[in-house]
Amino acid sequence: MTFGESFELILSAALLGREWAWEEIYRTLAPSVLGYLRTRGAEDPEDLLGETFLQVVRDLPGFEGTEKDFRAWLFTIAHHRSLDAVRRSERRPSIPVENATLEFAGPVGDAEDDAIQRARAAEIEEALTGVSDDQRDVLLLRLFGELTIDEIARMLGKRPGAVKALQRRGLAALRKEISKKGVTL
Amino acid sequence: MSFSGAYEDDMGRFRNLSEADIDRIMAGRVPADGDEFSELAAGLAALKAVESRGTDQIATRHLAEIAEASGVVVRTPSLEAEVVRGATTRWRKALQLTRSFVAKLGIATAALALSTAGLAAAGVDLPGTAAEKAFDKVGIHLPNQGGDDATHGKSAAERVHAAQDAASEKGCEFGQGVSEAASANNNGKSTKEKDPCEDRNAEGTDDDTGTLEDDHGQAGDDHGQAGDDHGQAGDDHGQAGDDHGQAGDDHGQAGDNEDETSADL
Numbered sequence: 392m393t394f395g396e397s398f399e400l401i402l403s404a405a406l407l408g409r410e411w412a413w414e415e416i417y418r419t420l421a422p423s424v425l426g427y428l429r430t431r432g433a434e435d436p437e438d439l440l441g442e443t444f445l446q447v448v449r450d451l452p453g454f455e456g457t458e459k460d461f462r463a464w465l466f467t468i469a470h471h472r473s474l475d476a477v478r479r480s481e482r483r484p485s486i487p488v489e490n491a492t493l494e495f496a497g498p499v500g501d502a503e504d505d506a507i508q509r510a511r512a513a514e515i516e517e518a519l520t521g522v523s524d525d526q527r528d529v530l531l532l533r534l535f536g537e538l539t540i541d542e543i544a545r546m547l548g549k550r551p552g553a554v555k556a557l558q559r560r561g562l563a564a565l566r567k568e569i570s571k572k573g574v575t576l
Numbered sequence: 577m578s579f580s581g582a583y584e585d586d587m588g589r590f591r592n593l594s595e596a597d598i599d600r601i602m603a604g605r606v607p608a609d610g611d612e613f614s615e616l617a618a619g620l621a622a623l624k625a626v627e628s629r630g631t632d633q634i635a636t637r638h639l640a641e642i643a644e645a646s647g648v649v650v651r652t653p654s655l656e657a658e659v660v661r662g663a664t665t666r667w668r669k670a671l672q673l674t675r676s677f678v679a680k681l682g683i684a685t686a687a688l689a690l691s692t693a694g695l696a697a698a699g700v701d702l703p704g705t706a707a708e709k710a711f712d713k714v715g716i717h718l719p720n721q722g723g724d725d726a727t728h729g730k731s732a733a734e735r736v737h738a739a740q741d742a743a744s745e746k747g748c749e750f751g752q753g754v755s756e757a758a759s760a761n762n763n764g765k766s767t768k769e770k771d772p773c774e775d776r777n778a779e780g781t782d783d784d785t786g787t788l789e790d791d792h793g794q795a796g797d798d799h800g801q802a803g804d805d806h807g808q809a810g811d812d813h814g815q816a817g818d819d820h821g822q823a824g825d826d827h828g829q830a831g832d833n834e835d836e837t838s839a840d841l
Contacts, residue, residue, distance in 0.1 A: 408643075413639065413646055417639060421631045425630065440631075448645040448646045507622075509626050512619070512623040559590045559591065560590075563589075569619065
Protein backbone atom coordinates (compact mmCIF):
# COMPACT_ATOMS: atom_id res chain seq x y z
CA MET A 392 0.00 0.00 0.00
CA THR A 393 1.19 3.49 -0.77
CA PHE A 394 0.00 7.02 -0.07
CA GLY A 395 0.53 8.27 -3.61
CA GLU A 396 0.08 11.98 -4.23
CA SER A 397 -1.47 12.58 -0.83
CA PHE A 398 1.78 11.70 0.95
CA GLU A 399 2.96 15.28 1.44
CA LEU A 400 -0.43 16.38 2.73
CA ILE A 401 -0.53 13.48 5.17
CA LEU A 402 3.01 14.16 6.31
CA SER A 403 2.28 17.86 6.89
CA ALA A 404 -0.86 17.01 8.84
CA ALA A 405 1.09 14.46 10.89
CA LEU A 406 3.64 17.16 11.71
CA LEU A 407 0.79 19.29 13.02
CA GLY A 408 -0.32 16.40 15.21
CA ARG A 409 -3.49 15.58 13.28
CA GLU A 410 -4.78 12.18 14.40
CA TRP A 411 -6.28 11.27 11.06
CA ALA A 412 -2.87 11.61 9.41
CA TRP A 413 -1.18 9.36 11.93
CA GLU A 414 -3.95 6.83 11.59
CA GLU A 415 -3.46 6.85 7.82
CA ILE A 416 0.27 6.32 8.20
CA TYR A 417 -0.22 3.60 10.77
CA ARG A 418 -2.91 1.72 8.81
CA THR A 419 -0.80 1.86 5.66
CA LEU A 420 2.62 0.91 7.02
CA ALA A 421 2.18 -0.83 10.37
CA PRO A 422 1.22 -4.25 8.90
CA SER A 423 4.45 -4.50 6.87
CA VAL A 424 6.56 -3.33 9.80
CA LEU A 425 4.83 -5.81 12.11
CA GLY A 426 5.43 -8.61 9.59
CA TYR A 427 9.10 -7.67 9.38
CA LEU A 428 9.48 -7.63 13.17
CA ARG A 429 7.66 -10.92 13.61
CA THR A 430 9.57 -12.73 10.88
CA ARG A 431 12.85 -11.41 12.18
CA GLY A 432 12.07 -13.22 15.41
CA ALA A 433 11.46 -10.26 17.72
CA GLU A 434 10.32 -11.34 21.15
CA ASP A 435 7.44 -8.87 21.41
CA PRO A 436 6.87 -7.55 17.87
CA GLU A 437 3.69 -5.63 18.78
CA ASP A 438 5.48 -3.62 21.44
CA LEU A 439 8.39 -3.04 19.08
CA LEU A 440 5.93 -1.79 16.47
CA GLY A 441 4.55 0.73 18.97
CA GLU A 442 8.06 1.86 19.92
CA THR A 443 8.96 2.22 16.27
CA PHE A 444 6.04 4.53 15.56
CA LEU A 445 6.63 6.57 18.69
CA GLN A 446 10.18 7.19 17.51
CA VAL A 447 8.82 8.21 14.11
CA VAL A 448 6.54 10.71 15.86
CA ARG A 449 9.44 12.15 17.83
CA ASP A 450 11.82 12.35 14.87
CA LEU A 451 9.37 13.34 12.16
CA PRO A 452 10.14 17.12 12.40
CA GLY A 453 13.66 16.29 11.22
CA PHE A 454 12.56 14.09 8.34
CA GLU A 455 12.81 15.27 4.73
CA GLY A 456 12.14 13.16 1.66
CA THR A 457 9.71 11.27 -0.50
CA GLU A 458 7.34 8.50 0.38
CA LYS A 459 10.01 5.97 -0.57
CA ASP A 460 12.45 7.72 1.74
CA PHE A 461 9.88 7.72 4.51
CA ARG A 462 9.31 4.00 4.10
CA ALA A 463 13.03 3.29 4.15
CA TRP A 464 13.41 5.52 7.22
CA LEU A 465 10.59 3.73 9.02
CA PHE A 466 12.10 0.32 8.35
CA THR A 467 15.52 1.52 9.44
CA ILE A 468 14.00 2.49 12.77
CA ALA A 469 12.20 -0.86 13.02
CA HIS A 470 15.41 -2.69 12.15
CA HIS A 471 17.37 -0.92 14.87
CA ARG A 472 14.58 -1.50 17.38
CA SER A 473 14.65 -5.16 16.47
CA LEU A 474 18.42 -5.34 16.94
CA ASP A 475 18.06 -3.70 20.34
CA ALA A 476 15.35 -6.19 21.30
CA VAL A 477 17.53 -9.11 20.25
CA ARG A 478 20.37 -7.78 22.36
CA ARG A 479 18.03 -7.41 25.30
CA SER A 480 16.61 -10.91 24.86
CA GLU A 481 20.10 -12.41 24.72
CA ARG A 482 20.64 -11.18 28.26
CA ARG A 483 17.64 -13.10 29.59
CA PRO A 484 15.92 -16.44 28.85
CA SER A 485 13.59 -16.29 25.85
CA ILE A 486 10.21 -17.93 25.31
CA PRO A 487 9.40 -19.25 21.82
CA VAL A 488 6.53 -17.31 20.28
CA GLU A 489 6.40 -18.69 16.75
CA ASN A 490 3.06 -20.47 17.09
CA ALA A 491 1.58 -17.70 19.19
CA THR A 492 2.44 -15.23 16.43
CA LEU A 493 0.66 -17.25 13.79
CA GLU A 494 -2.33 -17.79 16.08
CA PHE A 495 -2.52 -14.07 16.80
CA ALA A 496 -2.54 -13.29 13.11
CA GLY A 497 -5.86 -15.15 12.84
CA PRO A 498 -7.69 -16.37 9.75
CA VAL A 499 -8.66 -14.02 6.96
CA GLY A 500 -11.09 -14.85 4.15
CA ASP A 501 -11.71 -18.40 2.96
CA ALA A 502 -10.69 -20.95 5.59
CA GLU A 503 -9.07 -23.40 3.10
CA ASP A 504 -7.11 -20.74 1.27
CA ASP A 505 -6.13 -19.30 4.56
CA ALA A 506 -4.89 -22.64 5.81
CA ILE A 507 -2.80 -23.14 2.65
CA GLN A 508 -1.36 -19.66 2.99
CA ARG A 509 -0.45 -20.19 6.60
CA ALA A 510 1.22 -23.51 5.76
CA ARG A 511 3.30 -21.86 3.05
CA ALA A 512 4.21 -19.02 5.38
CA ALA A 513 5.27 -21.45 8.09
CA GLU A 514 7.41 -23.32 5.54
CA ILE A 515 9.25 -20.18 4.46
CA GLU A 516 9.60 -19.03 8.03
CA GLU A 517 11.24 -22.30 8.93
CA ALA A 518 13.44 -22.13 5.85
CA LEU A 519 14.60 -18.70 6.93
CA THR A 520 16.29 -20.27 9.92
CA GLY A 521 18.69 -21.92 7.46
CA VAL A 522 20.00 -18.68 5.94
CA SER A 523 22.56 -16.30 7.35
CA ASP A 524 21.48 -13.26 9.34
CA ASP A 525 22.65 -10.91 6.59
CA GLN A 526 20.77 -12.85 3.90
CA ARG A 527 17.65 -12.93 6.07
CA ASP A 528 17.83 -9.19 6.71
CA VAL A 529 18.14 -8.42 3.00
CA LEU A 530 15.30 -10.79 2.04
CA LEU A 531 12.94 -9.48 4.73
CA LEU A 532 13.67 -5.85 3.97
CA ARG A 533 13.03 -6.53 0.30
CA LEU A 534 9.84 -8.49 1.08
CA PHE A 535 8.17 -6.41 3.79
CA GLY A 536 9.80 -3.04 3.32
CA GLU A 537 9.78 -3.20 -0.48
CA LEU A 538 13.09 -1.37 -0.32
CA THR A 539 15.49 -1.19 -3.23
CA ILE A 540 18.99 -2.68 -3.23
CA ASP A 541 20.50 0.78 -2.79
CA GLU A 542 18.22 1.63 0.11
CA ILE A 543 19.07 -1.60 1.89
CA ALA A 544 22.77 -1.08 1.17
CA ARG A 545 22.64 2.36 2.83
CA MET A 546 20.67 1.01 5.74
CA LEU A 547 22.95 -1.93 6.46
CA GLY A 548 26.13 -0.09 5.58
CA LYS A 549 27.04 -2.41 2.74
CA ARG A 550 27.82 -1.98 -0.97
CA PRO A 551 24.89 -2.51 -3.36
CA GLY A 552 26.78 -5.33 -5.07
CA ALA A 553 27.15 -7.12 -1.76
CA VAL A 554 23.45 -6.70 -1.05
CA LYS A 555 22.57 -8.14 -4.46
CA ALA A 556 24.75 -11.14 -3.77
CA LEU A 557 23.18 -11.63 -0.34
CA GLN A 558 19.74 -11.52 -1.93
CA ARG A 559 20.52 -14.15 -4.60
CA ARG A 560 22.24 -16.45 -2.12
CA GLY A 561 19.42 -16.01 0.38
CA LEU A 562 16.81 -16.94 -2.22
CA ALA A 563 18.86 -19.91 -3.31
CA ALA A 564 19.18 -21.06 0.32
CA LEU A 565 15.45 -20.72 0.86
CA ARG A 566 14.68 -22.75 -2.26
CA LYS A 567 17.10 -25.39 -1.12
CA GLU A 568 15.46 -25.59 2.31
CA ILE A 569 12.03 -25.94 0.75
CA SER A 570 13.28 -28.64 -1.63
CA LYS A 571 14.91 -30.54 1.23
CA LYS A 572 11.60 -30.76 3.08
CA GLY A 573 9.92 -31.93 -0.11
CA VAL A 574 6.73 -30.15 0.83
CA THR A 575 4.55 -29.25 -2.09
CA LEU A 576 1.47 -27.19 -1.45
CA MET B 577 28.30 -22.23 3.91
CA SER B 578 28.40 -25.28 1.64
CA PHE B 579 27.89 -24.86 -2.10
CA SER B 580 27.43 -28.54 -2.94
CA GLY B 581 24.65 -30.50 -4.65
CA ALA B 582 21.28 -28.98 -5.33
CA TYR B 583 22.31 -25.71 -3.69
CA GLU B 584 24.97 -25.19 -6.36
CA ASP B 585 22.35 -25.88 -9.02
CA ASP B 586 20.05 -23.35 -7.38
CA MET B 587 22.82 -20.81 -7.21
CA GLY B 588 23.49 -21.41 -10.89
CA ARG B 589 19.83 -20.84 -11.72
CA PHE B 590 19.66 -17.69 -9.60
CA ARG B 591 22.81 -16.33 -11.21
CA ASN B 592 21.06 -16.53 -14.55
CA LEU B 593 18.03 -14.60 -13.34
CA SER B 594 17.82 -10.93 -14.17
CA GLU B 595 17.25 -8.29 -11.52
CA ALA B 596 13.70 -7.91 -12.79
CA ASP B 597 13.10 -11.64 -12.30
CA ILE B 598 14.45 -11.43 -8.76
CA ASP B 599 12.11 -8.52 -8.12
CA ARG B 600 9.18 -10.58 -9.39
CA ILE B 601 9.98 -13.44 -7.03
CA MET B 602 10.29 -11.08 -4.10
CA ALA B 603 6.90 -9.65 -5.01
CA GLY B 604 5.37 -13.16 -4.99
CA ARG B 605 5.11 -13.50 -8.76
CA VAL B 606 6.63 -16.14 -10.99
CA PRO B 607 9.31 -14.87 -13.40
CA ALA B 608 9.15 -15.56 -17.14
CA ASP B 609 10.48 -19.09 -17.89
CA GLY B 610 10.86 -19.64 -14.16
CA ASP B 611 8.12 -22.04 -13.12
CA GLU B 612 10.55 -23.78 -10.78
CA PHE B 613 10.46 -20.66 -8.63
CA SER B 614 6.68 -20.58 -8.30
CA GLU B 615 6.72 -22.37 -4.96
CA LEU B 616 9.29 -19.97 -3.56
CA ALA B 617 7.38 -16.93 -4.84
CA ALA B 618 4.08 -18.20 -3.42
CA GLY B 619 5.74 -18.96 -0.07
CA LEU B 620 7.18 -15.45 0.18
CA ALA B 621 3.81 -13.90 -0.68
CA ALA B 622 2.09 -16.07 1.93
CA LEU B 623 4.66 -15.14 4.54
CA LYS B 624 4.11 -11.46 3.90
CA ALA B 625 0.33 -11.79 3.98
CA VAL B 626 0.15 -13.89 7.12
CA GLU B 627 2.75 -12.07 9.19
CA SER B 628 1.37 -8.67 8.36
CA ARG B 629 -2.00 -9.43 9.91
CA GLY B 630 -3.13 -8.47 13.36
CA THR B 631 -2.52 -4.75 13.55
CA ASP B 632 -6.25 -4.10 14.00
CA GLN B 633 -6.13 -5.57 17.49
CA ILE B 634 -3.27 -3.32 18.59
CA ALA B 635 -4.02 -0.26 16.46
CA THR B 636 -6.27 1.42 19.04
CA ARG B 637 -3.59 1.28 21.72
CA HIS B 638 -0.80 2.37 19.40
CA LEU B 639 -2.80 5.22 17.88
CA ALA B 640 -3.66 6.56 21.34
CA GLU B 641 0.05 6.54 22.22
CA ILE B 642 0.91 8.19 18.91
CA ALA B 643 -1.75 10.89 19.43
CA GLU B 644 -0.37 11.68 22.86
CA ALA B 645 3.22 11.72 21.60
CA SER B 646 2.40 13.81 18.53
CA GLY B 647 0.61 16.33 20.76
CA VAL B 648 3.81 16.68 22.75
CA VAL B 649 5.85 17.04 19.58
CA VAL B 650 3.55 19.78 18.32
CA ARG B 651 4.15 21.77 21.46
CA THR B 652 7.93 21.55 20.84
CA PRO B 653 9.73 22.82 17.71
CA SER B 654 7.56 21.94 14.70
CA LEU B 655 5.38 23.53 12.04
CA GLU B 656 2.82 24.75 14.54
CA ALA B 657 5.60 26.26 16.58
CA GLU B 658 6.73 28.03 13.41
CA VAL B 659 3.22 29.44 12.95
CA VAL B 660 3.17 30.67 16.53
CA ARG B 661 6.69 32.02 16.10
CA GLY B 662 5.51 33.96 13.05
CA ALA B 663 2.68 35.57 15.03
CA THR B 664 5.06 36.32 17.89
CA THR B 665 7.46 37.94 15.47
CA ARG B 666 4.70 40.25 14.22
CA TRP B 667 3.81 41.24 17.79
CA ARG B 668 7.47 41.69 18.58
CA LYS B 669 7.93 43.98 15.59
CA ALA B 670 4.93 46.08 16.63
CA LEU B 671 6.28 46.23 20.17
CA GLN B 672 9.70 47.23 18.93
CA LEU B 673 8.18 49.99 16.81
CA THR B 674 6.23 51.26 19.82
CA ARG B 675 9.30 51.06 22.03
CA SER B 676 11.34 52.84 19.39
CA PHE B 677 8.74 55.61 19.13
CA VAL B 678 8.57 56.01 22.90
CA ALA B 679 12.36 56.04 23.10
CA LYS B 680 12.58 58.68 20.36
CA LEU B 681 9.91 60.75 22.09
CA GLY B 682 11.78 60.49 25.37
CA ILE B 683 15.07 61.49 23.76
CA ALA B 684 13.39 64.45 22.02
CA THR B 685 11.79 65.59 25.30
CA ALA B 686 15.09 65.28 27.16
CA ALA B 687 16.90 67.18 24.41
CA LEU B 688 14.28 69.94 24.51
CA ALA B 689 14.55 70.20 28.29
CA LEU B 690 18.34 70.27 28.17
CA SER B 691 18.40 72.89 25.41
CA THR B 692 15.89 75.02 27.35
CA ALA B 693 18.01 74.76 30.47
CA GLY B 694 21.10 75.50 28.40
CA LEU B 695 19.53 78.61 26.92
CA ALA B 696 18.45 79.71 30.35
CA ALA B 697 21.95 79.17 31.71
CA ALA B 698 23.35 81.20 28.82
CA GLY B 699 21.25 84.13 29.92
CA VAL B 700 18.56 83.97 27.26
CA ASP B 701 15.20 85.10 28.55
CA LEU B 702 12.77 82.30 27.74
CA PRO B 703 9.54 83.37 26.04
CA GLY B 704 6.52 83.22 28.28
CA THR B 705 6.41 81.50 31.61
CA ALA B 706 5.34 77.99 30.61
CA ALA B 707 8.86 76.60 30.41
CA GLU B 708 9.87 78.10 33.72
CA LYS B 709 6.75 76.80 35.42
CA ALA B 710 7.35 73.34 33.97
CA PHE B 711 10.84 73.30 35.39
CA ASP B 712 9.55 74.64 38.70
CA LYS B 713 7.09 71.75 38.94
CA VAL B 714 9.88 69.19 38.77
CA GLY B 715 11.89 71.14 41.32
CA ILE B 716 14.44 72.65 38.96
CA HIS B 717 15.13 76.32 39.13
CA LEU B 718 16.21 77.74 35.79
CA PRO B 719 19.14 80.12 36.11
CA ASN B 720 19.03 83.72 34.85
CA GLN B 721 15.24 83.82 34.70
CA GLY B 722 14.59 86.51 37.29
CA GLY B 723 15.63 86.46 40.91
CA ASP B 724 12.86 87.51 43.28
CA ASP B 725 9.50 85.90 43.68
CA ALA B 726 7.62 88.92 42.43
CA THR B 727 9.26 88.96 39.04
CA HIS B 728 10.10 85.28 38.82
CA GLY B 729 8.52 83.56 35.85
CA LYS B 730 7.91 86.80 33.90
CA SER B 731 9.44 87.84 30.65
CA ALA B 732 11.41 91.06 30.28
CA ALA B 733 8.57 92.82 28.44
CA GLU B 734 6.12 91.87 31.19
CA ARG B 735 8.49 93.12 33.83
CA VAL B 736 8.94 96.45 32.02
CA HIS B 737 5.19 96.91 31.71
CA ALA B 738 4.81 96.03 35.40
CA ALA B 739 7.47 98.60 36.31
CA GLN B 740 5.65 101.26 34.27
CA ASP B 741 2.30 100.50 35.82
CA ALA B 742 3.62 100.27 39.38
CA ALA B 743 5.85 103.31 39.22
CA SER B 744 4.50 106.08 41.42
CA GLU B 745 7.57 108.20 41.05
CA LYS B 746 8.37 110.11 37.95
CA GLY B 747 11.50 111.51 36.48
CA CYS B 748 14.81 109.88 37.23
CA GLU B 749 13.32 107.12 39.45
CA PHE B 750 10.76 106.22 36.79
CA GLY B 751 13.37 105.84 34.08
CA GLN B 752 15.65 103.96 36.39
CA GLY B 753 12.90 101.53 37.41
CA VAL B 754 11.99 100.78 33.84
CA SER B 755 15.65 100.39 32.97
CA GLU B 756 16.21 97.93 35.77
CA ALA B 757 13.18 95.88 34.75
CA ALA B 758 14.42 95.67 31.18
CA SER B 759 17.90 94.65 32.18
CA ALA B 760 16.78 92.33 35.00
CA ASN B 761 17.55 89.36 32.77
CA ASN B 762 21.25 89.90 33.27
CA ASN B 763 21.26 88.39 36.70
CA GLY B 764 24.27 89.33 38.67
CA LYS B 765 25.54 91.65 35.98
CA SER B 766 24.80 95.20 36.86
CA THR B 767 24.34 97.41 33.84
CA LYS B 768 24.14 100.37 36.08
CA GLU B 769 27.66 101.70 36.30
CA LYS B 770 26.54 104.76 38.16
CA ASP B 771 23.20 105.88 39.55
CA PRO B 772 21.96 108.82 37.48
CA CYS B 773 19.57 109.85 40.24
CA GLU B 774 22.44 110.12 42.64
CA ASP B 775 24.25 112.34 40.14
CA ARG B 776 21.21 114.56 39.89
CA ASN B 777 20.79 114.71 43.66
CA ALA B 778 24.42 115.50 44.02
CA GLU B 779 24.11 118.40 41.58
CA GLY B 780 20.88 119.54 43.27
CA THR B 781 22.52 119.79 46.72
CA ASP B 782 25.28 121.91 45.33
CA ASP B 783 22.62 124.53 44.53
CA ASP B 784 20.31 126.29 46.94
CA THR B 785 18.20 123.56 48.51
CA GLY B 786 15.70 126.09 49.81
CA THR B 787 14.34 126.77 46.38
CA LEU B 788 14.42 123.20 45.35
CA GLU B 789 10.69 122.55 45.93
CA ASP B 790 9.68 125.45 43.76
CA ASP B 791 12.12 124.57 41.16
CA HIS B 792 10.75 121.07 41.23
CA GLY B 793 7.35 122.53 40.70
CA GLN B 794 8.47 123.95 37.41
CA ALA B 795 10.49 120.92 36.63
CA GLY B 796 7.38 118.86 37.39
CA ASP B 797 5.48 120.76 34.72
CA ASP B 798 8.16 120.01 32.27
CA HIS B 799 8.06 116.49 33.54
CA GLY B 800 4.42 116.39 32.67
CA GLN B 801 5.33 117.16 29.13
CA ALA B 802 8.04 114.59 29.22
CA GLY B 803 5.45 112.17 30.61
CA ASP B 804 3.30 112.85 27.58
CA ASP B 805 6.21 112.03 25.42
CA HIS B 806 6.59 108.86 27.43
CA GLY B 807 2.99 108.02 26.66
CA GLN B 808 3.68 108.29 22.98
CA ALA B 809 6.77 106.16 23.24
CA GLY B 810 5.05 103.68 25.55
CA ASP B 811 5.06 100.85 23.07
CA ASP B 812 8.80 100.94 22.89
CA HIS B 813 9.28 101.00 26.63
CA GLY B 814 10.99 97.64 26.84
CA GLN B 815 13.59 98.76 24.38
CA ALA B 816 13.79 102.31 25.58
CA GLY B 817 14.22 101.58 29.27
CA ASP B 818 17.80 102.78 29.32
CA ASP B 819 16.87 105.91 27.37
CA HIS B 820 14.26 106.68 30.00
CA GLY B 821 16.92 106.53 32.58
CA GLN B 822 18.96 108.98 30.58
CA ALA B 823 15.89 111.14 29.98
CA GLY B 824 15.35 111.25 33.70
CA ASP B 825 18.93 112.34 34.06
CA ASP B 826 18.39 115.13 31.51
CA HIS B 827 15.30 116.21 33.41
CA GLY B 828 17.41 116.69 36.41
CA GLN B 829 19.82 118.87 34.48
CA ALA B 830 16.96 120.85 32.98
CA GLY B 831 15.59 121.47 36.41
CA ASP B 832 18.95 122.74 37.56
CA ASN B 833 19.13 125.20 34.67
CA GLU B 834 15.72 126.59 35.59
CA ASP B 835 16.90 127.08 39.13
CA GLU B 836 19.77 129.15 37.82
CA THR B 837 17.38 131.17 35.65
CA SER B 838 15.01 131.89 38.57
CA ALA B 839 17.96 132.83 40.74
CA ASP B 840 19.00 135.36 38.15
CA LEU B 841 15.48 136.68 38.06
